[in-house]
Amino acid sequence: MAAKAGDNPDSLMTLATVFCLRNLRKTMCYQGIKNKLSLRSDIFLPSEICDKLVNTYMELVHTDSNFEPEESFFQLFSDPRSTRLTRVQLREDFVRDRDLEAIRKQDLIELHLTYCNSLSSRSLKTLASFRETLLSLCLFGCSHIFYKKGGAPLACNEDTDDEEEESPASRQALETDFSFQGFNRLRLLNLGGLPDEVDAETLLKPLKSITSLDLSNVHLMGTAFLSQWKERLASLVLYNVDLSEELVNTVVELVNLRHLDISRESRRTTKFKMTRRILTAIVQRLVNLVSLDISGHIMLDNCTVPHFEEAMGRPSIEPCKSSIYPFQELKRPLQFLGLYDTTLCNVTHIPAYKVTGSKNEDQVLNAIEAYTEFRPELAHRAINQLFDIARIQHCSQLLRALQLVIAALKCHKYDKSIQVTGSAALFYLTNTEYRSDQSVRLRREVIQVVLNGMEHYQEVTVQRNCCLTLCNFSIPEELEFQYSRVNQLLLKILEPARQDESIQRIAVHLCNALVCQVDNHHKEAVGKMGFVKTMLNLIQKKLQDRMCDQVMEFSWSALWNITDETPDNCQMFLNCRGMSLFLECLQEFPDKQELHRNMLGLLGNVAEVKALRPQLLTPQFITVFSNLLDSKADGIEVSYNACGVLSHIMFDGPEVWLMEDPRRDTVMNRMWVAIQSWDVSSRRNINYRSFEPILRLLPQGISPVSQHWATWALYNLVSVYPTKYCPLLIKEGGISLLEKVLELDSSHPETKDMARKVMEQCETFKEDPMETNNGQEVNYGQRG
Numbered sequence: 001m002a003a004k005a006g007d008n009p010d011s012l013m014t015l016a017t018v019f020c021l022r023n024l025r026k027t028m029c030y031q032g033i034k035n036k037l038s039l040r041s042d043i044f045l046p047s048e049i050c051d052k053l054v055n056t057y058m059e060l061v062h063t064d065s066n067f068e069p070e071e072s073f074f075q076l077f078s079d080p081r082s083t084r085l086t087r088v089q090l091r092e093d094f095v096r097d098r099d100l101e102a103i104r105k106q107d108l109i110e111l112h113l114t115y116c117n118s119l120s121s122r123s124l125k126t127l128a129s130f131r132e133t134l135l136s137l138c139l140f141g142c143s144h145i146f147y148k149k150g151g152a153p154l155a156c157n158e159d160t161d162d163e164e165e166e167s168p169a170s171r172q173a174l175e176t177d178f179s180f181q182g183f184n185r186l187r188l189l190n191l192g193g194l195p196d197e198v199d200a201e202t203l204l205k206p207l208k209s210i211t212s213l214d215l216s217n218v219h220l221m222g223t224a225f226l227s228q229w230k231e232r233l234a235s236l237v238l239y240n241v242d243l244s245e246e247l248v249n250t251v252v253e254l255v256n257l258r259h260l261d262i263s264r265e266s267r268r269t270t271k272f273k274m275t276r277r278i279l280t281a282i283v284q285r286l287v288n289l290v291s292l293d294i295s296g297h298i299m300l301d302n303c304t305v306p307h308f309e310e311a312m313g314r315p316s317i318e319p320c321k322s323s324i325y326p327f328q329e330l331k332r333p334l335q336f337l338g339l340y341d342t343t344l345c346n347v348t349h350i351p352a353y354k355v356t357g358s359k360n361e362d363q364v365l366n367a368i369e370a371y372t373e374f375r376p377e378l379a380h381r382a383i384n385q386l387f388d389i390a391r392i393q394h395c396s397q398l399l400r401a402l403q404l405v406i407a408a409l410k411c412h413k414y415d416k417s418i419q420v421t422g423s424a425a426l427f428y429l430t431n432t433e434y435r436s437d438q439s440v441r442l443r444r445e446v447i448q449v450v451l452n453g454m455e456h457y458q459e460v461t462v463q464r465n466c467c468l469t470l471c472n473f474s475i476p477e478e479l480e481f482q483y484s485r486v487n488q489l490l491l492k493i494l495e496p497a498r499q500d501e502s503i504q505r506i507a508v509h510l511c512n513a514l515v516c517q518v519d520n521h522h523k524e525a526v527g528k529m530g531f532v533k534t535m536l537n538l539i540q541k542k543l544q545d546r547m548c549d550q551v552m553e554f555s556w557s558a559l560w561n562i563t564d565e566t567p568d569n570c571q572m573f574l575n576c577r578g579m580s581l582f583l584e585c586l587q588e589f590p591d592k593q594e595l596h597r598n599m600l601g602l603l604g605n606v607a608e609v610k611a612l613r614p615q616l617l618t619p620q621f622i623t624v625f626s627n628l629l630d631s632k633a634d635g636i637e638v639s640y641n642a643c644g645v646l647s648h649i650m651f652d653g654p655e656v657w658l659m660e661d662p663r664r665d666t667v668m669n670r671m672w673v674a675i676q677s678w679d680v681s682s683r684r685n686i687n688y689r690s691f692e693p694i695l696r697l698l699p700q701g702i703s704p705v706s707q708h709w710a711t712w713a714l715y716n717l718v719s720v721y722p723t724k725y726c727p728l729l730i731k732e733g734g735i736s737l738l739e740k741v742l743e744l745d746s747s748h749p750e751t752k753d754m755a756r757k758v759m760e761q762c763e764t765f766k767e768d769p770m771e772t773n774n775g776q777e778v779n780y781g782q783r784g
Helices: 012-022 047-063 073-077 097-102 121-130 200-204 224-229 245-251 276-285 325-329 361-371 376-392 398-411 416-429 440-456 460-470 477-494 501-514 520-528 531-544 550-562 567-575 578-588 593-607 610-615 619-628 637-650 664-677 704-720 722-731 734-743 749-767
Strands: 029-031 037-039 087-091 110-114 136-138 188-190 212-214 235-237 259-261 291-293 334-338 352-356
Touching (some): 352 361, 361 376, 398 416, 416 440, 416 460, 501 531, 550 578, 550 593, 567 593, 704 734, 734 749
Parallel strands (some): 136 188, 235 259, 334 352
């Protein structure tokens, strides 16, 4: 069988790394002085393992809510005699000054810090520790690193924790002492987002060997200083840097450039116009170019070949056929060409292997891939276009699309716009149309990022998108690996008294589905999270609004499911005024058939618990149950469930019946009449996982009517759904109990006759186990 999309397993290295990080004290570490985590003395780890540990640790911190960060994790790598770090990638505010200080003795070759806004100029001092070995440095989005902490001493003591008390706003004093002097090996430098107060030219002057420079979003006072690297510079990124004739003239002197990025976020933010002359100069002078990004620029019409003059035939990447005049002079097609948010992406012949734009799915996916890490504002727009493709057209590169959206959601966990568009795209990319092509592993990744979004954003759109996406999965099966977490998140959504109506409806539906067809220990665990109380609070609010809608019905249905064979949850229902709400709903909504069925199904579960039955044995409740015996709501379901509740109560015998009105024999007579009125061939809106609560009513003479109800229930189910219920009855020892019914003198002839029919039906099924009727059971997930 062919592998499904995204089915490649993790490497053994990855699995082992994650296991060690989740079990540090059992593998590599011990609890030292003052509960400080320390590396075992017999551990010596090479750089390949140390790099993997640190980088995977950061990924787990940002993507796995169950992963607990270690306060002194980076201290484990403080001694290069036992641990060697060479390539480290850290991101977001989680990273502190003391974390970098902890590894200052390491001979780092690469250090990538991205959006690390908790770092101050203390970390600039630490950077100097790596100056003799560092080849690649990224400080993208780390704007606070160039400022001293307001009034705080620049301590280098690893135990100094004052920094947690400092807010970014307190970083006001610009660090003036830092210099790149001595960083002689540094080749790749990313200073994207450098504060305007920092003079880029002065900062960069000591660097003689730079081959790759990223100055995204940097305000440049002058541009001539770039010429100092004209013989060496192979990559230059000037994203969102204001272009001018002077800058263009400087850039075209950098004749060894292989990658040039002069793109912008949007055409709306620039007055500079990309002319045919400028593009031609770039192509003619920079003959080594393999990658060019001019996204977001206003293109003058004279750049493109008129449509009637374009080369005939299929789209071509040959430069000579290019629909963009300046690119006809290329010696070979570019490896990459960024044309996002330009008119050029719509032409027919583009001489590049990979193009970003919005013309088609391929261009959009290329844009998401190229811009996710450092340009979420562009990735957000591209994901939005992918959303339209998946919703209106058809996504032909499903695996790639899903992986790119997942990567964007992981990378920008705290970016609301990415979370909104990404979760919306996931809804369409995981629906039925694409489902068969997706592996279990890939779908689990989707679930993880969806739950991350739900966890960090209470905003209505994100919550709705995430809940809707979860509806595309088989519940509870596909969510079971995150069962506790997803329930907690849904209950949190339902906590506010006034929640968005659509989210409330979806969340209650998911809650109901999650507690249907799961083991009792799952139900008990969810009950302890406050599930029962949350559902009853929703019901209370709907009663106050005098509204019986899907939320009301789903809430009672969820309570029916979660109380199934779980006495603790039944007890919670009673403790939280459940019976009062039952009576109020019955009075307020006398004609709501499905509501009545759900409520009576729940009370059937409560009645199965012997210790709780005395709380149901009151004149008020018995009268209500007796009157519901005559109900024709939802076929026989309401009458059947009411009779089930009374059957369990009657099973406790006449000695517990302490009330004078209604009389026990009167209620039993009404039960007999109700059972005889039901059609034994009725199709059912119910689903039994076990017959145990019914079977216990068979071998007894205390309440013949209870015995009769139980026998009727079995006969109905094995007759109408033999394939499902004959094996279940045989497996649970029902046949021997039915034989005891035949032996008891107290059993009514009618009951014995029905018991024989049940046994015959099961015998027939064993001989010919084919479903004799064409009907299929309506499975609502509840059990009576």
